[in-house]
Amino acid sequence: MPTSREILAQLIAFDTVSRNSNLALIEYIRSYLTEQGVDCELFFDDAGRKANLYATLGPRDRGGICLSGHTDVVPVDGQAWTVPPFELTEQNGRLYGRGTADMKGYIACVLAAVPAFLARPLRLPVHLAFSYDEEVGCLGVRSLIAALEQREHKPLVCIIGEPTELKPVLGHKGKLAMRCQVHGAACHSAYAPQGVNAIEYAAKLIGRLGEIGAALAAPERHDARFDPPYSTVQTGVISGGRALNIVPAECQFDFEVRALPSDDPQQVADDLREYAEAELLPKMRAVKAEADIRFTALSAYPALATDPQAEAAGLIAQLTGSREFSTVAYGTEGGLFDQAGIPTVVCGPGSMEQGHKPDEFVSVEQLARCDAMLARLAEWLRG
Known part of the structure; x- marks a missing residue:
């Protein structure tokens, strides 16, 4: 199966700036999951140009862990890039390209972890939630969350993979x-x-x-x-x-x-x-x-303010090995998940110091650490 780096190269090649459609990228993810026997749901926008993707791995009769990320990226117009923005370039332990940090690096790691999630039976499922139009106001994910609210078994915890250098974040404005x-x-x-x-x-x-x-x-x-x-x-x-x-x-x-x-x-x-x-x-x-x-x-x-004593905080502390919880200045869809009754934490590879800038990058080391975190999650889900 492809590695997270190989999947990231595929994801970066899709120009999913928010003004564009993300359907080609969603179809790539859907095909990748379908080939491994995973069914996917798509939630389209009114124009049919964009879609959220939701998939469940493992049992469907109970809640589980939701891994959430957005597929859209910010524009490169007027930025002085020294490498092709929609082509993965590796230099000195860094992987360059628009969205490597914010946040296709996380999505690549999640997809690379799918075989590990499927290798043995899970006591709790893992849900994959990939949305559109986060960069213009967390717009796309709302239809997906609205659908989850109506279900008997919605996720118990959501981990949003925005770039935090894999430090556990419990709050934002x-x-x-x-x-x-x-x-x-x-x-x-x-x-x-x-x-x-x-x-x-x-x-x-x-x-x-x-x-x-x-x-x-x-x-x-x-x-x-x-x-x-x-x-x-x-x-x-x-x-x-x-x-x-x-x-x-x-x-x-x-x-x-x-x-x-x-x-x-x-x-x-x-x-x-x-x-x-x-x-x-x-x-x-x-x-x-x-x-x-x-x-x-x-x-x-909405803002996010997860209780440090909550189960979600305990889980991310176990996965990262750190209870030094922090906050971030930027926003996420975390508050929306939290309002829907799904406790949420933010933790992903890379740093927002590189996000939205020319020559955006995520380090190879951060990608490897995220792979390891998800491997630990797979073991935890097996009990």
């Missing part, structure tokens, strides 16, 4: 991404008071976000397990205006909240909407009745 559209009224800039300047009102809203962010950063709200140790708010994109001598009628900006498990990111959006309705809209509509401020959710996923 949640995220809410929003778009705010300000609709004012245009006029000649010589008569500016007769218009409603959408950019200026957008600036007031952004300033208010800054005040909310400062309150969230107060020392008494800190959680030292995270870096930074508080919830953050930031505006990342803004556009508006057509010419300097025209009072701008339109402006929009996108902002995000990355919230500690103890904070509700929706509260930030609600506070901003309340400020808009109570303070800004009356002034805007006093000049132009049609003026408006609209908010649209772009994406969201």
Whole structure:
């Protein structure tokens, strides 16, 4: 059977940037599993261009361990790669290519472990869950999780293989991404008071976000397990205006909240909407009745905060040999699994220090350590 490195070379060759279909990669995985007698379920998006894959190895009349990973990767556009991004290159103990760290390296190790999982009867099953569109808001996996919630025997624990250098991670922040559209009224800039300047009102809203962010950063709200140790708010994109001598009628900006498990990111959006309705809209509509401020959710996923005393934490400690649990700054689908009643931990090969960058890589040593961790999982599943 192919090794994890050989499977990784196949996976990297599929350009599964989130804007593209992942079906060719999913078909490769489905064929690989089918050849070993494993049945697969596919959960397609509405357009039929992308799919999640779910498969169970072992008994189906009980819960088991779910190994979850996303198949999409971030773009390489504008990045200065020195090796082909969609071709595996090995140099000095490193395996280069888009997705090697985030997170096709983990998927390759899981697939390479399938023969070991099938070699002898398992007392508990192992479930494989490979999703799409994680990089744009953990979108694809939701339909798969919704299906699992309806089943009599859903997984007992989920291990998400995001790159943590194989250190056990029990927590990450949640995220809410929003778009705010300000609709004012245009006029000649010589008569500016007769218009409603959408950019200026957008600036007031952004300033208010800054005040909310400062309150969230107060020392008494800190959680030292995270870096930074508080919830953050930031505006990342803004556009508006057509010419300097025209009072701008339109402006929009996108902002995000990355919230500690103890904070509700929706509260930030609600506070901003309340400020808009109570303070800004009356002034805007006093000049132009049609003026408006609209908010649209772009994406969201919940935080993860697994109890260090939970069975999931004990299992990952046993598999990695470490009870030095930590958190990560980036998000995963872990909070979604956890909300569905499936306790979740994050642990995978490679480092996010290499993720999303040109010349992304995972080390050969990390891939070998992940292979060994999954071999230990196979023995644990046999009891």
